[in-house]
Amino acid sequence: MTFATEDNITALAEARWGTAHDPRLRQMMTALIRHSHAFLREVEPTHEEWLAATEYLAQVGQMSDDKRKEFILLSDVLGISMLVVMQNARLPSAATPATVLGPFHIDDSPPLAFGANLAADVPGEPVLIRGSVRDLAGAPIPHALLDIWQADEDGLYEAQIPDCDARLRGIHHTDDQGRYAFWTIAPKGYAIPMDGPVGALIERTDIAYFRPAHIHFVVRAEGYVPLTTHLFREGSDYIDSDVVFGARAELVVPFVAHPPCVASDGTAMAVPYCTIDYDFVLSPTAG
Ligand code: BEZ
Ligand code: FE
Numbered sequence: 001m002t003f004a005t006e007d008n009i010t011a012l013a014e015a016r017w018g019t020a021h022d023p024r025l026r027q028m029m030t031a032l033i034r035h036s037h038a039f040l041r042e043v044e045p046t047h048e049e050w051l052a053a054t055e056y057l058a059q060v061g062q063m064s065d066d067k068r069k070e071f072i073l074l075s076d077v078l079g080i081s082m083l084v085v086m087q088n089a090r091l092p093s094a095a096t097p098a099t100v101l102g103p104f105h106i107d108d109s110p111p112l113a114f115g116a117n118l119a120a121d122v123p124g125e126p127v128l129i130r131g132s133v134r135d136l137a138g139a140p141i142p143h144a145l146l147d148i149w150q151a152d153e154d155g156l157y158e159a160q161i162p163d164c165d166a167r168l169r170g171i172h173h174t175d176d177q178g179r180y181a182f183w184t185i186a187p188k189g190y191a192i193p194m195d196g197p198v199g200a201l202i203e204r205t206d207i208a209y210f211r212p213a214h215i216h217f218v219v220r221a222e223g224y225v226p227l228t229t230h231l232f233r234e235g236s237d238y239i240d241s242d243v244v245f246g247a248r249a250e251l252v253v254p255f256v257a258h259p260p261c262v263a264s265d266g267t268a269m270a271v272p273y274c275t276i277d278y279d280f281v282l283s284p285t286a287g
Contacts, residue, residue: 010037059197067159069103073198076100076244077207091225094136095283099246101228102216104157105149112148112170115265117183122168124153124185126273127255128263129231132178133219133280140178141282144221147171148182150214155190181265186255186274187213189237192244202243212239212247217280224282231278253278 004012013033020026045053063070075081081100089098112118119126133144149169151157158167174180189212193199202209213236219227232239232247234254239247255274262268264275 010034013037056197056201063196068193068196070193070196070198072103073192073196076102076246077192077198077202077209079245082245085228089225089227091283092136094281095225096219096227096229096281097248097250098228099230099248099251100244101218102244102246104151104159105147105216105218106159106166106169109147109149109169109171110166112172112182114172114175115181115183115267116170118148118150118168118170119183119185120167122152122185126269126271127184127186127276128181128265128267128273129184129215129276129278130179130181130265131276131278131280133174133180133221133282134178135224135282135284140174141221141224142174142176142178144174144178144180144219144224144280144282145171146173146180146280147218147220148184149216150184150187151190153185153188155188160193183267184215187215187233189213207243208238208241209243210238211242211244212236214247214251219280219282221282223284225285227280227282229280231276 002008002012010033014030017029017033018026020029060070060074064072072081075084085098085100091097133141133146135141147169148171149157152168158164158169161167168184170182172180172182189210191209192211194202194209199209213233214230217227217229217231219229230246230251232252234252239252253276255276258269258273258275260269260271260273263273
């Protein structure tokens, strides 16, 4: 008979959880035991600290629902979400890199026609975004789907505004030649939600709790790995200190400023505007 001691409890727990029937669950649970026990052996929490940690996680769970994803936010600010993204998207270097989905994506966005305006009546600095979706060899991918969403000038997503109609989000498709083009407004950087337990923890650090200005995209085409990514505004604040570690060099794009004039798509612009040119490159699915 073996009783637990401070020295052998890790091995006992690992052996016990090593009885998990599913091999993947077994791998995860035994690794969890090893690493969490190593953490506890390093920090040696008091009873009060351990109780506070469990109460903290309970608060994170209580705040989470289908709109407010506080647990995902915790995973984001700890760099866990982005590590999982990078582990699951080891794409060829020519492919557009992936980044976090974030908590504000809404399914089933309205269709956005070629050249249409994602921003409709939402105020902001107009931007024409255009380019193509291509494969690794540079061949255009016709009829690829682009699911697009972004925050408004106050840094708010539709998901954060109660009883809001579809706003600043749309489903766009590339044309026969793999091109896309749409108007929107320039995104602004914004603070992540700070009114919950994640914010309370961050307030106890010097962490800048902002994301640099960006637009979200999911790009899909049959036969290619779906791509969840952003385009970031070059020169925007916090570009090198994104609180969720999501900014990547390849995704930082210039917003080229233009005076009022006729834009390249024929739109007569009475106010200054910007253009972004960007080609998304998809990687083929294996097999
Ligand atoms: C976002 O980009 O929408 C986002 C991502 C992670 C945390 C908060 C917001
Ligand atoms: Fe965002």
